[in-house]
Amino acid sequence: MEIRCRKISEGKVDGEVIVSKDSVCFYLVEPETGVVVEKNHDIEGKSIAGKILVMPSGKGSSVVQADGLFKLAKNDKAPKAMIIEHADTVLVTGAIIMEIPMVHKVEAKFYKTVLDGDVVSLDADNGIIRL
Amino acid sequence: MDLTRHEKEMLDGKYGKGTAMAMKIQVAIGETFDAEKMVDITRAHVALSAQDADLWFVEKLLTQGAFCKVSPTVNPSIDLDYLNGHLCEIPKAGVDIVTATNEAYKKIGATLTFNCTPYLSQNVPVFGEIIAFSESSATPYVNSVIGARSNRESSQSALCAAVTGKVPLYGLLLDKNRKAEIQVKVEADIQSDFDYQLLGWCYPEKYKGLEVPVFSGIKKRPTPESYMNFGAQLNTSGAISMYHIQGFTPEAPTLEEAFGGKSVKKTITITDEDIDIVRKKLCGEPGKIDFAMFGCPHFTISQVKAVAEILDGKKTAVPLWILTSSSTKELAGRMGFLDIIQRAGGHIIPNTCIDVPPCWYPYYGKAGVTDSPKCAYYYEIRKTNFIIRPLKESVEAAIRGEVIE
Numbered sequence: 001m002e003i004r005c006r007k008i009s010e011g012k013v014d015g016e017v018i019v020s021k022d023s024v025c026f027y028l029v030e031p032e033t034g035v036v037v038e039k040n041h042d043i044e045g046k047s048i049a050g051k052i053l054v055m056p057s058g059k060g061s062s063v064v065q066a067d068g069l070f071k072l073a074k075n076d077k078a079p080k081a082m083i084i085e086h087a088d089t090v091l092v093t094g095a096i097i098m099e100i101p102m103v104h105k106v107e108a109k110f111y112k113t114v115l116d117g118d119v120v121s122l123d124a125d126n127g128i129i130r131l
Numbered sequence: 132m133d134l135t136r137h138e139k140e141m142l143d144g145k146y147g148k149g150t151a152m153a154m155k156i157q158v159a160i161g162e163t164f165d166a167e168k169m170v171d172i173t174r175a176h177v178a179l180s181a182q183d184a185d186l187w188f189v190e191k192l193l194t195q196g197a198f199c200k201v202s203p204t205v206n207p208s209i210d211l212d213y214l215n216g217h218l219c220e221i222p223k224a225g226v227d228i229v230t231a232t233n234e235a236y237k238k239i240g241a242t243l244t245f246n247c248t249p250y251l252s253q254n255v256p257v258f259g260e261i262i263a264f265s266e267s268s269a270t271p272y273v274n275s276v277i278g279a280r281s282n283r284e285s286s287q288s289a290l291c292a293a294v295t296g297k298v299p300l301y302g303l304l305l306d307k308n309r310k311a312e313i314q315v316k317v318e319a320d321i322q323s324d325f326d327y328q329l330l331g332w333c334y335p336e337k338y339k340g341l342e343v344p345v346f347s348g349i350k351k352r353p354t355p356e357s358y359m360n361f362g363a364q365l366n367t368s369g370a371i372s373m374y375h376i377q378g379f380t381p382e383a384p385t386l387e388e389a390f391g392g393k394s395v396k397k398t399i400t401i402t403d404e405d406i407d408i409v410r411k412k413l414c415g416e417p418g419k420i421d422f423a424m425f426g427c428p429h430f431t432i433s434q435v436k437a438v439a440e441i442l443d444g445k446k447t448a449v450p451l452w453i454l455t456s457s458s459t460k461e462l463a464g465r466m467g468f469l470d471i472i473q474r475a476g477g478h479i480i481p482n483t484c485i486d487v488p489p490c491w492y493p494y495y496g497k498a499g500v501t502d503s504p505k506c507a508y509y510y511e512i513r514k515t516n517f518i519i520r521p522l523k524e525s526v527e528a529a530i531r532g533e534v535i536e
Contacts, residue, residue, distance in 0.1 A: 007162075008159060008162075008163050009159065027512075059370075061178075061267060061367075062178060062265060062284075062285030062286045062287060062288075063178060063180040063182060063185070063286060065285075066184040066185070066188070066285065066286070066287060067180075067182045067183055067184040067185070069184070070183055070184035070187060071183065071184075074183075087163045087164070088283075088370075089160055089282060089283060089284060089285050089288055090283075090285040092159065092160050092163050092288075093156060093160065093285045093287045093288045093291075094285070094287075096155070096156050096159050097156065097188060097191075097287060104163065
């Protein structure tokens with residue numbers, strides 16, 4: 001299946017998907033492992049390291065969000081790419097400076113189909129997800 | 132996005148790799164939010180934080196030759212000499228990151244104000260001015276109280292704007308997005324500066340949406356400190372970067388003007404009971420304290436004066452810290468407030484933020500009192516338990532060493 005989307009941060013990657021119903025604050029992700037530690041979070045206890053993270057949006061101030069993503073990237077535990085619904089300036093800046101591909105405005109059929117563990121091919125530059 | 136020839140040249144590297152990188156980030160932001168073009172800014176404020184990502188990003192821009200076209204003011208850092216002399220020997224990691232951050236911002240052309248309330252002095256925009264301000268209390272203040280125009284910039288995007296002298300035209304820079312969509316009927320009795328801390332924390336708890344709200348039912352003109360507290364909490368508990376107060380803020384002389392033809396999407400009522408719920412949830416039970424901390428956001432001279440009046444001729448049982456700008460500290464000295472506070476065992480520390488790890492480590496895991504919910508929230512990660520009380524009660528608790536009923 002081919003799904004259209006729009007580029008925020010450039011790049012092309014293939015990878016396994018992890019779907020979070022809650023927005024992720026990267027300050028509350030363990031930098032050494034990529035495991036989400038925020039209490040009562042939809043993906044609490046799961047790792048986002050090397051995955052294509054599907055979530056509604058980012059949350060948290062620029063200081064905590066950028067620092068969280070930075071520490072993950074330094075340990076090689078950052079998500080491989082991000083697919084989001086609502087863009088905010090803080091997350092957009094974070095993804096671009098950490099060079100993590102990110103897209104938004106994804107066709108609705110993607111969300112109806114995608115499941116944890118699916119392997120997808122994301123081409124942010126051309127705005128295409130292959131599922 | 133429609134870029135001018137000059138902007139395209141910036142993007143293509145004619146003005147160096149650093150400027151190109153800043154422009155690339157801003158164009159991506161603009162395209163994300165469907166901005167049609169870039170516009171010039173005349174001011175910027177960067178929420179310097181002296182944390183890893185902050186230093187990494189400013190150094191990355193710097194090594195690629197970036198220099199600020201519009202010199203931004205910056206957030207507080209740490210006064211290493213003062214803390215070394217009065218609290219503890221700062222660990223090397225703290226000294227290194229603070230020194231390197233300050234140096235990098237100086238080199239990139241920032242104005243080292245080290246103060247988180249630039250909108251009260253040193254970087255005050257006028258009505259309608261297009262600017263790029265990051266920092267949680269600053270963005271709501273410049274938009275709502277002054278009527279200047281800034282999006283909720285991240286510290287990195289604000290620094291990019293300072294480098295290019297431009298921002299993409301979207302969001303709160305446009306008339307239509309500054310109009311209210313949510314009406315908040317304030318039935319609670321809101322009077323003191325502290326009441327605004329609670330009201331600011333309460334609203335995003337009651338309504339999660341990010342549309343611009345207009346608060347009606349406020350009877351008395353809020354003080355600068357009330358506005359400062361209100362915005363800081365609205366933007367910490369939630370992510371509100373603009374609000375109106377009917378009859379007081381410049382774009383809301385009347386409800387009609389605040390809505391500007393938009394329909395009321397939702398009406399929220401905030402009662403005394405709602406404020407009490409926030410107070411109970413947020414403020415903590417009475418108990419012994421190890422220290423008192425004020426100045427998140429940085430204290431004004433009126434707040435310093437209020438503390439001095441309570442401390443006059445007394446001694447504090449625990450260390451009391453007031454964080455403020457160097458100019459407010461100097462003024463406090465000239466007015467005699469500094470002497471009174473120091474004689475009582477208190478400190479006024481300039482240029483410093485409540486949370487630059489590991490500089491305040493002796494207080495990690497301890498109990499403190501503060502008048503600021505934002506201060507308490509950022510210390511949760513340091514396992515410090517803050518009891519939150521109005522300023523007068525907090526200072527009296529510092530004299531006693533304990534918060535009582």
